[in-house]
Amino acid sequence: MGSCENQEFECKKQKPLLIEGPIIVGAGPSGLAVAACLKNNGVPSVILERNDCLASLWQQRAYDRLKLHLPKQFCELPLFGFPENFPKYPTKHQFISYVESYANHFSIKPIFNQVVEKAEFFQSIGLWRVKTQDFEYFSRWLIVATGENAEPMRPEIAGIEKFDGTVVHTSRYKSGSDFGNQRVLVVGCGNSGMEVSLDLCRHNASPYMVVRNTVHVLPREVFGFSTFGIAMALLKWVPLRLVDKFLLLAANFTLGNTDRLGLKRPKTGPIELKNATGKTPVLDVGALSQIRSGKIKVMNGVREITKSGAKFIDGQEKEFDSIILATGYKSNVPVWLKGSDFFTEDGLPKTPFPNSWKGEKGLYTVGFTRRGLLGTASDSLKIARDIADQWRTIKDTKNICNSQIALQM
Numbered sequence: 001m002g003s004c005e006n007q008e009f010e011c012k013k014q015k016p017l018l019i020e021g022p023i024i025v026g027a028g029p030s031g032l033a034v035a036a037c038l039k040n041n042g043v044p045s046v047i048l049e050r051n052d053c054l055a056s057l058w059q060q061r062a063y064d065r066l067k068l069h070l071p072k073q074f075c076e077l078p079l080f081g082f083p084e085n086f087p088k089y090p091t092k093h094q095f096i097s098y099v100e101s102y103a104n105h106f107s108i109k110p111i112f113n114q115v116v117e118k119a120e121f122f123q124s125i126g127l128w129r130v131k132t133q134d135f136e137y138f139s140r141w142l143i144v145a146t147g148e149n150a151e152p153m154r155p156e157i158a159g160i161e162k163f164d165g166t167v168v169h170t171s172r173y174k175s176g177s178d179f180g181n182q183r184v185l186v187v188g189c190g191n192s193g194m195e196v197s198l199d200l201c202r203h204n205a206s207p208y209m210v211v212r213n214t215v216h217v218l219p220r221e222v223f224g225f226s227t228f229g230i231a232m233a234l235l236k237w238v239p240l241r242l243v244d245k246f247l248l249l250a251a252n253f254t255l256g257n258t259d260r261l262g263l264k265r266p267k268t269g270p271i272e273l274k275n276a277t278g279k280t281p282v283l284d285v286g287a288l289s290q291i292r293s294g295k296i297k298v299m300n301g302v303r304e305i306t307k308s309g310a311k312f313i314d315g316q317e318k319e320f321d322s323i324i325l326a327t328g329y330k331s332n333v334p335v336w337l338k339g340s341d342f343f344t345e346d347g348l349p350k351t352p353f354p355n356s357w358k359g360e361k362g363l364y365t366v367g368f369t370r371r372g373l374l375g376t377a378s379d380s381l382k383i384a385r386d387i388a389d390q391w392r393t394i395k396d397t398k399n400i401c402n403s404q405i406a407l408q409m
Helices: 029-040 056-061 092-105 191-201 227-235 240-255 270-277 287-293 372-408
Strands: 016-018 023-025 046-048 116-122 127-132 136-139 142-144 166-169 183-187 206-210 217-219 282-284 297-299 302-305 309-312 317-319 322-325 363-365
Touching: 023 029, 023 127, 029 046, 029 092, 029 372, 046 136, 056 092, 183 191, 183 317, 191 206, 191 282, 191 287, 217 240, 227 240, 240 270, 363 372
Parallel strands: 016 136, 023 046, 023 142, 142 363, 166 322, 183 206, 183 322, 206 297, 217 282
Antiparallel strands: 116 127, 127 136, 302 309, 309 317
16 A cells, blocks of 8 residues: 555555545645644645535635625634735635635645545554545544535425526525526525625615524624624623623614514524524624615515415415525535444534544544634644644654664664
8 A cells, every 4th residue: 555645646546545644534624724733743644625626615605795704813724824914804715815825835735526435444454444436545544524514405395396497505606696686585594695685685686585493693793893702702701691691782782673674583692502503693794784674575484486486484475586595504424424423413523512523433523613713723723633642652653663673683
């Protein structure tokens, strides 16, 4: 078997490759972050990426007007910050350039177009085997970095196959310019649903946003300060429930009563709900004002899609030209990771944060904390330290063995 450290090699199909360091599955921000932290600790790694680029979710599946919802200091990857000239909330293209600069800075070269078909631990040899369409890779360590948002979530909606117009998931939505002057049904009211609806308004479309459940809407900033930043600062000194009360008071003061707009709040506070379920509060960037003006219309749940529109659970029926599914993403880990009970059926670690980063037999996860890039940075540093300790032990053992052999010759 031969070692393999980057994509600049050629091998015969299905040739087994023994990787000296960890195998990382996924070349998004999580995979790059853990690779950089490993390199900083003197440990090489190999990243396998199914697409042909870094951060494919951002490059191929993000809409044009997307910006970071949090200030850049909360979204930095470990060991390498954003450029100082970047705005407080970097754009999609600025974030992509940052990710590419990050990879260049640490000389990280993923192996692209490698779809992991199966990964499993072989007890007899103490190694993980990761099989792609081209090769079989073996390593002591496997790092799952595909994240919580690997595949679009497409809910079953009665009658949607009958609809004559365009149906598109937000993963394929780029701009409202494609929907100018159309009546558009937006299914979902999270950050994506709100921003897509706002984008549609700015291109003279008429969005109807479906709100199926309760939702927390918070101001992105309070008196010029990041709401998230204030919450993080308070959590160091104040109990979580008091911080939630502060956030709701600030929201009511700046945004008013969202219940009157058809956006009913959950009984559980925004941070407590996020920690328990992963459901992120919406940070308003202008959609609420369009809802108040009537340009974005809030609708109850869909009962059935018809040939020309939709019937709603409150009895209304309306015609639409297009439907946009702002229904989020899901993990794909159960599809390819076999023989491990570390993940749930939904593809998330069973062990809650902050201990979700490490499994058994050399299995690690990064990007599954439900805490965004802050969680990614934290887990990457932990994983790198843990593997580096093992790496040094293995190296020391090899050096001792080599020295003993040399003395006997």
